[in-house]
Amino acid sequence: MENNERRVPEVVIKRLPRYYRYLGELLKQDIQRISSNSLSKLMNVTASQIRQDLNYFGGFGQQGYGYNVRSLIDEIGNILGLNDGDTTIIIGAGNLGRALANHNSFANRGFKLVGIFDNDESIIGAKICGITVMSDLEIEGFIRDNSVDVAILTVPNSAAQDMAKRVVDGGIRGILNFSYSELDVPPNVPVENVHLSDYLMTLAYRIKSERDTEE
Amino acid sequence: MENNERRVPEVVIKRLPRYYRYLGELLKQDIQRISSNSLSKLMNVTASQIRQDLNYFGGFGQQGYGYNVRSLIDEIGNILGLNDGDTTIIIGAGNLGRALANHNSFANRGFKLVGIFDNDESIIGAKICGITVMSDLEIEGFIRDNSVDVAILTVPNSAAQDMAKRVVDGGIRGILNFSYSELDVPPNVPVENVHLSDYLMTLAYRIKSERDTEE
DNA sequence: TAGATTGTTAATCGATTAACAATC
DNA sequence: TAGATTGTTAATCGATTAACAATC
Numbered sequence: 001m002e003n004n005e006r007r008v009p010e011v012v013i014k015r016l017p018r019y020y021r022y023l024g025e026l027l028k029q030d031i032q033r034i035s036s037n038s039l040s041k042l043m044n045v046t047a048s049q050i051r052q053d054l055n056y057f058g059g060f061g062q063q064g065y066g067y068n069v070r071s072l073i074d075e076i077g078n079i080l081g082l083n084d085g086d087t088t089i090i091i092g093a094g095n096l097g098r099a100l101a102n103h104n105s106f107a108n109r110g111f112k113l114v115g116i117f118d119n120d121e122s123i124i125g126a127k128i129c130g131i132t133v134m135s136d137l138e139i140e141g142f143i144r145d146n147s148v149d150v151a152i153l154t155v156p157n158s159a160a161q162d163m164a165k166r167v168v169d170g171g172i173r174g175i176l177n178f179s180y181s182e183l184d185v186p187p188n189v190p191v192e193n194v195h196l197s198d199y200l201m202t203l204a205y206r207i208k209s210e211r212d213t214e215e
Numbered sequence: 216m217e218n219n220e221r222r223v224p225e226v227v228i229k230r231l232p233r234y235y236r237y238l239g240e241l242l243k244q245d246i247q248r249i250s251s252n253s254l255s256k257l258m259n260v261t262a263s264q265i266r267q268d269l270n271y272f273g274g275f276g277q278q279g280y281g282y283n284v285r286s287l288i289d290e291i292g293n294i295l296g297l298n299d300g301d302t303t304i305i306i307g308a309g310n311l312g313r314a315l316a317n318h319n320s321f322a323n324r325g326f327k328l329v330g331i332f333d334n335d336e337s338i339i340g341a342k343i344c345g346i347t348v349m350s351d352l353e354i355e356g357f358i359r360d361n362s363v364d365v366a367i368l369t370v371p372n373s374a375a376q377d378m379a380k381r382v383v384d385g386g387i388r389g390i391l392n393f394s395y396s397e398l399d400v401p402p403n404v405p406v407e408n409v410h411l412s413d414y415l416m417t418l419a420y421r422i423k424s425e426r427d428t429e430e
Numbered sequence: 431t432a433g434a435t436t437g438t439t440a441a442t443c444g445a446t447t448a449a450c451a452a453t454c
Numbered sequence: 455t456a457g458a459t460t461g462t463t464a465a466t467c468g469a470t471t472a473a474c475a476a477t478c
Contacts (some may be wrong), residue, residue, distance in 0.1 A: 009469070013420055017413035021395070031354035035435060047435095048471050055437060063436040064478040080416050081423035088415075095317050099310035105395055105412040111419075149422060150415070174422040176414060180236070180320055187428075190421035192414045197320040198232035199391060199407045200303075200365070201295050204326075205228055206405035207364060207389040214403075224445070250459060262459095263447050270461060278460040279454040 015077055016071045017205070031100060036067035082110040086173075087146065091163055092154035093118040093126075093133050096178060100152060101129045111150070115142055122155040136163075143170030152176045153183075164191075223271045230268060231291055233258070238288040250281035297325040301388075302361065304379055307369035308333040308341075308348050311393060315367060318346045326365070330357055351378075358385030367391045368398075379406075 022043055025098055026034060040047040053061055054072075057079050061067045077083060090097045090109050100106070101116060116128055119136040126133050134142065142148065151167040153175060160179035167175065168185050175191045177183055183191050220252040230254060237258055241249060255262040269275050269287075272294050276282045292298060303326050305312045315321070332342055334351040341348050349357065357363065368375055368390060375394035382390065385402050390406045392398055398406050 013467075014416055016420070017410065017416040020416070021397075021410075021413075021444045037435080046471060048473095049469090051435095052439065052470075059437060061436050062478060063476070066435065079420070080420040081415065084419065084423060086419055086422065087274060093300075094309070095314035099314040100411070101407045101412060102310050106415060109412050109416060109419075111415060150418060173425070176418055182236075187402070188425050190418060190425065192418040192421075194409070194411070194414055195232065195236075196315070196318060197324050198229075198236075199409055200321060200326060201232040201235070201297065201324055202228055202393055203389045203405060203407040204296040204299065204301055204324075205231070205294070206407075207301065208299060210388070210403050210405065226445075252459080261447060263449095264445090266459095266461065267446075274461060276460050277454060278452070279458045281459065 002101075006056060012056055015135050016080055018054070019050075020076050020080070021072060023069055023076070026069050027073060031069055033066050033068055036061070039067075060160045077110070084149075085110065085112065087112045087114045088147040088150040088152055088176075089113070089117065089139075089142070089148050090152045090154060091117045091136065091139065091167070092156075093120075093123050093128060094154060097154040098128055101131070101153065114146060114148060117142075120180040139163075140170035143167060143172055147171075149173040150176060152178070154178045166202055221271060227268050227271055231295055234265075234268070235288060235291050235295070236283055241284050242288060246284055248281050248283055251276070253284075292325075299364075300325065300327065301364040302326070302327045302329045303328040303365040303367055303391075304332065304354075304357070304363050305369060306332045306351065306354065306382070307365045308335075308338050308343060308370075311367060312367075312369040315341055315369065315374070316346070329361060329363060332357075354378075355381055355385035358382060358387055362386070364388040365391060367393070369393045372396045 004182055036050040037046040040050055057075070060072050061189065062212065083167050088103055088106070090113065093116050097116065097118075099156065101113060106113065113129065113131065113185055116131050116133045117136045118124060118133050119141050124133050124135050143151070149172070151172045153163060154162050157180045160181045161183060164177070164183040166177060168189055172189065174189060175183065175185065178195045178196070180197070182193065185191060218336065237254065251262040251265040255265055266276075267369065272290070275287050275290050301359070303321070305316055305328065308331050312331065312333075316328060328346065331348045332351045332354050333339060333345050333348050339348050339350050358366070366387045368378060370378050372395045375392065376398060377395045379390060379392070379398040379400055383404055387404065389404060390398065390400065392406055392408045393411070395410065395412070397408065400406055
């Protein structure tokens with residue numbers, strides 16, 4: 001019952017990783033099937049939304065039974081492209097870059113870290129997570145030679161836009177941007193921004209709101 | 216023209232940090248006033264949306280003139296609560312915790328880091344960013360004694376829920392959660408989740424979509 | 431078969447955009 | 455004053471929820 005007509009809204013895509021996460025938990029607990037209703041209670045959303053979301057991609061359930069957890073998780077993984085074997089490089093081997101290199105959940109999602117780069121002579125050559133830090137001068141060539149898919153940018157803001165241009169020139173497919181700046185790149189290169197301070201700011205707002213209602 | 220009646224939608228709150236960011240850039244370039252129209256072009260949103268968003272909080276502009284950048288940025292800062300002097304602690308002095316401690320944009324947003332905690336004896340006592348790492352056993356007491364507002368959780372998933380409970384018991388106001396798990400806390404304690412692997416997953420989807428349209 | 435639960439259509443709700451009178 | 459641009463109402467669009475026939 002595949003339906004390729006409807007365009008999938010952005011909000012739906014953003015919810016997929018969360019489904020993936022919860023289904024993974026269920027699998028860990030050896031739960032083999034689940035109805036949209038039980039899952040909705042677990043995740044604190046409506047059952048309707050779950051069914052609607054999944055039906056953008058196909059009918060994965062079975063009437064009277066529900067969804068098979070194992071096969072649903074696989075389907076979502078496929079939809080997200082977790083089995084495409086995407087490769088990543090980290091640019092900027094500072095604290096954050098190092099933390100991300102050691103972040104195992106990246107590998108758990110089917111991404112393969114294949115390179116780490118920095119422009120600091122004192123860091124180049126060091127090993128992080130078994131990968132030797134390379135000079136940033138090699139980036140474009142490395143991306144080209146290895147068909148690298150994702151560049152994770154953890155460089156200072158001042159360097160971010162320039163670096164974005166360079167990885168695009170090298171032929172990168174997507175960018176995960178941790179810098180404060182928003183990047184100007186061609187429309188066919190998706191950028192996912194992780195503005196850490198933004199989260200803290202919305203949290204501050206919500207704390208303030210709670211304080212206000214307290215009174 | 217303040218309007219306290221309308222409830223502010225979540226999406227609007229989430230956009231405020233972005234406005235704050237762009238207005239900061241304008242200020243750096245010594246631009247003193249801006250119309251919703253120019254700002255909309257800069258930010259790639261509609262002028263209507265900007266005006267609607269701002270009007271949830273009051274009329275900050277002036278007909279025929281536009282908005283004063285300096286005062287608008289201050290207003291948004293106030294709305295978000297950046298001037299409340301919120302204090303933060305980081306729990307988990309691993310790679311990520313250390314990276315965040317050194318992340319200057321936190322301080323730039325009016326947050327004050329007042330403590331770092333870990334349960335690893337070999338780390339306790341070390342200095343990070345001029346702050347001595349304390350034992351996790353002291354957390355509850357420290358939060359209480361210092362009226363700490365925000366706990367930044369960078370602990371392993373297995374420890375996250377337990378730690379969330381403990382900081383809540385200590386009287387924390389909000390949590391910035393970097394662990395994979397979603398936390399179960401009382402409804403008056405806001406939690407902002409930063410699920411790093413989720414961003415990579417939606418990026419994978421978008422890369423895949425680009426590949427598909429390429430063919 | 432009877433009960434459960436999906437896939438899907440229709441109804442509702444909320445957010446975005448358009449339009450324009452108010453006004454600086 | 456005339457031109458520009460806001461604040462705000464109304465129109466549109468899209469996302470969420472409700473409902474239920476299809477079916478396992």
